[in-house]
Amino acid sequence: MNGTPRLGIGIGWRPEIADAVEGLTGVDWVEAVAENLCPGHLPDSLVRLRARGVTVVPHGVSLGLGGADRPDAQRLADLAARAEALGSPLVTEHIAFVRAGGPLTASPVLEAGHLLPVPRTRDALRVLCENIRIAQDSLPVPLAVENIAALISWPGEEMSEGQFLAELVERTGVRLLIDVANLHTNHVNRGEDPATALDELPVEAIAYVHVAGGIERNGVWHDTHAHPVTRPVLDVLAELRSRVAPPGVLLERDDDFPPASELAGELTLIRETITAAGTGTSAVADGPAAGAPSAPADSARSTRDNADGGASGAEAARERLALREAALLSALVAGTPAPEGFDSRRLRVQSRALTAKRADVIAKIAPELPKILGGGFRPAFLAYAGNRPLRTGYRRDALDFAEHLLIEGRPEDSAARRRLTLWWEERAGSRPPRRATRLVRVARAALVRR
Template sequence: MRQLGLGIGWRPEIARTVEELECVEWVEVVAENICPSHLHPSLVRLRGRGVTIVPHGVSLGLGGSERPDPARLAALSDRAQALGSPVVTEHIAFVGTGSRRPGGPRLEAGHLLAVPRTRAALDVLCENVRIAQESLPVPLALENIAGLFSWPDEDFTEAEFLTELVERTGVRLLIDVANLHTNHVNRGEDPARTLAALPRDALAYVHVAGGVLEDGVWHDSHAHPVPSAVLDVLADLCAHMTPPGVLLERDESFPPTDELAAELAAIGRVVTNARPSRPVPEAAEVPEAAKAPEAAKAPSREPRRRPVNHRPVAAAARDALAEQQEALLSALVASGPVPAGFDADRIRLQARLLAVKRCKVVAKVAPELPTLLGDRYRSLYLSYARRTPLTGGHRRDSVRFAEHLLLDGTLLSPSERTRLSDWWLRQEAGPRPRPGALARLTRCCRRILRRK
C-alpha cells in the first residue's frame, strides 16, 4: 500500500482551509458528493500539487442482502479514475433493503448500519466484496463501523470477522479508531483486543474523528474535537503496526484553521512517537523468503494476498439475511416491532437518532425548507418522518415532505402555504411526488399562487 502520510477529509465548507494546511499530505472525499467530469476547483488544485485524493463511498451497502448495484460501482470506478486514486474505500455496512412483499417499499436507513457477525452474513458480504473488486480499477479497502446495538447470536468477534473477510477476499482494511472507541463505550467491546488480533498487512489507512458522550452513549458525531481516548486507541494501533496513512474526519461544526491544524499536529505526534512491534510491509517489497518463517507458524492469521476459491452464495442465504435486515429496518424507520434478541431501548434510541439525522440531512439538501418554516421545521419534519420511511434518497424525501404539508391543509399558515407551493413547483426538474398526488398538488399550488 502506498504511503499516504497525514491527511484530512476534504469538504466543500473547508476547501480553502485544506489547501492552506501545510501538514496535509493527502485528502479523502465523499465519493457521492463529487462529479468526476466537473471536479471542484479546490480538488483540481490539490491534484495539480500532487496531493493524493481517495474517494470514500457511503452508499454501496456491501453488507446488505442484495448484490452491489452496478451503477453505483461504475460511479465509484469513474471517481477513482478521475482522481487518479491508488485505492477506493467503503464500509462494512448495509444502508437499506428491498421489501420481500410484492409492491412493498424499499426501506432506507440514511445511515451505515452494522451487519450481523454471523457466518451466513459473512458469506454474503464476501461475495458482494468480490463483485465490487471485479468492477473497480484499484484496490478496495473497507471500514469498520460504529453502532449503538449488537446483533443477537453472533459467531465472531470483530477481529475474527475482519480477519476472515480479509483471508477470503484479499480486501484491505480502513480502521476507524473512533469507531472502535464508540463500540467500546456503547457495546463494551475492547479496542485493544481487536487491534491485537487484526491482520496487520491488510491495513490501508486509519480514520480519526471526534464525538461526544451524552446520557452514557457515545455519539460518533464527526463534529467535535478528537478526545484523548480516541488518540489512545490510535497510539495502541501504532504500537502494533505503522499505518500507511492517518486521516482526520470532520463533517460539520468546522473549527478555525488553527484548531484543525492543532488536531492534525496531535495526531501526527501520536503516530511519530509510537513504536510499532512490526511495521506494515509493502506487498511488493516483501520477498517470499522473508514470508516463509511466518507461514510456518500455526495457526497463521496473516491475510492471504489472493482470495480463496469460493462457491456462489445460495439465494436462500440472501433471502434469510434480507428477512433479518428488513425486520430491523422496520423497527428503526417504520415504527415496526423490535425483533427478538435486540436491546429494545437501544433500538428505540437508534430510531430517534436516525430520524434526527434524516431531518438534518434534508435541511442540507433543501435549505429552503428550514428557512421557510423557521423554528417549526424540526417538529414538523420529525412528525412526518415517524409515519413516512425514507425511500428514494433525501432529495426525494424533501419533496415528499413538502407534499405532505401541502396536502394536509392544516399545518401551514396561508403565507407558508404560498411560499412552499412556489418552492414545490420549482422542483419540477428534480424528484417528483407520488403520481396519484401530482395533479392534486399542482392544482393546489397554482390556486395558491394565483391568489398572490
C-alpha cells in the same frame, strides 16, 4: 505485500472547508465522499490539490456491501469512474448495509440513510465476501473496507469484530480501513475492547486509518464527526500504532466545522500520537506494508464455498440475511415491532438518531425549508418522518415533506405557506395534489406495507 502506497497524514475534504484544507501545511492527502463528486466536473479545490501532488481517495457511502443484495452495477461503475477521474491509488467503502427489502423479501425497499452494522455471523460473512469480490472485479484500483460504529448489537453473533475482519481478509484479500473512533464507539456502546479487536484483526492489511470526534450522551457514544477528537480515541490510535505503522492516517470532520487553526491543531495531535507510540520506525509507514495476505486463489474460494453449501447455500444465506436486515430496518424507520433479541431501548435511540440525521440532510440539500418554516422546521420534519421511511432519496423526501405540510394546511402563517407552495411548485409540478389524491396514496402505501 498489500501494495498500499504511503499516504501520510491527511484530512477529509469537504466543500465547507475546502479553502481551509488547501491552506493547511503538512497535508499529504485528502479523502472525498465519492457520491458528492462528478467525474467530469471535479471541484476546483480538488483540481488544485491534485496539481500540487496531493493524493485524493474517493470514499463511498452508498454501496451497502453488507446488504443481502449484490452490489448495484451502476453504483460500482460510478465509483470506478471517480477513482479514474481522480487518479486514485485505491477506493474505500464500508462494512455496512444501507438498505433492505426488495425481491429477496417480497417487500418494499427501505433506505436507512445511514450505515448500519451487519451481524457477525457466517451467513453475513459469506454474503459480504461475495459482494466484496464483485466490487473488486469491477473497480480499477484496490478496495479497502471500513469497520463502522454501531449503537446496537445483533443477537446471536458468532464472531468478534476482530475475528470477522480477519476472516474477511483471509477470504477476499481486501484491505482494511480501520476507524479508531469507531472502535472506541463500539467499546462504549457494545462493551467491545479495542485492544482485543486490534490483536485479532490482521493489522498488516490496513490501508489507512480514520480518526474522528464524537460525544457521549446518557451512556451512549455518538460518532458525530462534528466534535473534536477525544483522548480515548487518540489512545486507540496509539494502540494501533504500537502494533503497526499504518500507510496513512486521516482526520474526519463532517459537520460543525471549526476554524482552520483548530483543524491544524487536531492534525498536530494525531502526528504527536503516532510518533510517540512508534517503536523505532517511522511514524507513518514509508512504503507498502508487508505481510498482508493476498486474495485467496479461486480453488481455495471454491473449496470454502463448497464446505458452506455451494451456490444453493449462498443464495439461502442471502435470503436469511435479507429477512433479518429488513426486519431490523423496518423497526428502525417504519415503526414495526423490534425483532426478537434486540435491545428495544437501544433500537429507539438508533431510530431517533436516524430521523435526526435525515432532518439534518434535508436542511442541507433544501436550505430554503428551514428558512421558510423557521423554528418549526425540525419538529415538523421529525413528526412527518416518524412513520414515513426514506424510499427514493433525500430530494424526493424534501418534496414529500413540503407536500405533506401543504395538504395539512401548514404552516399556519399564510405568507410562509405561500412561500412553501411556490418552493414546491418550482420543483415538483403545477400544484400540490389534492387531499383526495393524498389519501389514495396513503391507502396504497398501507396496502404495500401489509
